[in-house]
Amino acid sequence: MTTPQRVAENVTGDFYVTTACIDCGTCRMLAPDVYTETGKYSAVRHQPQTSDEVQRSVYALLACPTAAIRCNNPDLKATIQNAASDFPLHLEGGVYYNGFTSRHAYGASSYFIQHPDGNWMIDAPRWLPSLVKKYEALGGISTILLTHQDDIGDAERYAAHFGAKRIIHEYEKHAQPDAEHILQGREDIQWHPDFQILFTPGHTKGHVSLLYKNRFLFSGDHLAWDSERDTFKYYKEFCWYSFDVQKESIAKLTQHRFAWLLPGHGGQKLLDEADMHRRLTELVAIMKSNN
Ligand code: SF4
Known part of the structure; x- marks a missing residue:
């Protein structure tokens, strides 16, 4: 199995989608301002700025069926863990x-x-x-x-x-x-x-x-x-x-x-x-x- 790669269309920032994406649309449903469709995969088109955008981006990360959404900001680790209980x-x-x-x-x-x-x-x-x-x-x-x-x-x-x-x-x-x-x-x-x-x-x-x-x-x-x-x-x-x-x-x-x-x-x-x-x-x- 190949290691998932960062989808090229992601804008630079903490959140990104990898090629593990199966284009199910869940992230676009939960955070339509943040995630978009590229044709084959979803990608981050706008890095979350407000607390609501961060929360919805995290919900999408947790709801994703293939763990294709990643966040490389260690300061958000607790936020992600806590959001699971929502x-x-x-x-x-x-x-x-x-x-x-x-x-x-x-x-x-x-x-x-x-x-x-x-x-x-x-x-x-x-x-x-x-x-x-x-x-x-x-x-x-x-x-x-x-x-x-x-x-x-x-x-x-x-x-x-x-x-x-x-x-x-x-x-x-x-x-x-x-x-x-x-x-x-x-x-x-x-x-x-x-x-x-x-x-x-x-x-x-x-x-x-x-x-x-x-x-x-x-x-x-x-x-x-x-x-x-x-x-x-x-x-x-x-x-x-x-x-x-x-x-x-x-x-x-x-x-x-x-x-x-x-x-x-x-x-x-x-x-x-x-x-x-x-x-x-x-x-x-x-x-x-x-x-
Ligand atoms: S939720 Fe995950 S698998 Fe579904 S479209 Fe978004 S990144 Fe792809």
Whole structure:
């Protein structure tokens, strides 16, 4: 194995990305002002200056699935160690971003919901004892929803530790054959008054999303946000099943209301609920006119 090299496009300074990068986008999602895409890798385009930029750069370093981000400032060693205990990062209400993405999930984001009737994980991070302790303090995990075959991470290990039920669609079952609950059919499922599982095929044949409290959409690899262009993003080039079906599934989302878009890959976004719906409706109209 070759030793990772510093990516040439990094600007000079403490933080840099190496060729161990798999271009998963996690760092660009967490610190878009600091990290950029070069085509093959991410790179540091702006060295963090403010305390917020330093904190987000450190979060990206910790969340990176391949340890491709380095910091050569010894004064930040304690900052980096302390930042690990901030994960999972709180978003709103009982919803958290897990960080610590898994190389096996290609750096996909995963999430945690603290709920009085049992906590959920949506897709899974890599196994980490410090995360386990945090989940234990938050009440454990009762349910792990796996949106599709790619973003599974260390779900099996978390399920075994917490006695959690893994949910996956039958078309994705090959990725987690001993999952405790297999979804069947093409209908949406109101699993609990607060949890609705939406059948959103396209990226893969049995892809599902989760709508939580009609406010948070956990969209897997179905739909994301492009923070540079400030609009929705979908990955036509990484569509493994049918992009026509994916477009139908995106159109179906206009039947629902949500304010948070929380994807597996790509940017997260919080908008006013009406604004999110208006922009989604516009996207669907554009996609239809491009047919
Ligand atoms: S998080 Fe790591 S692997 Fe992912 S794009 Fe950034 S540097 Fe590359």
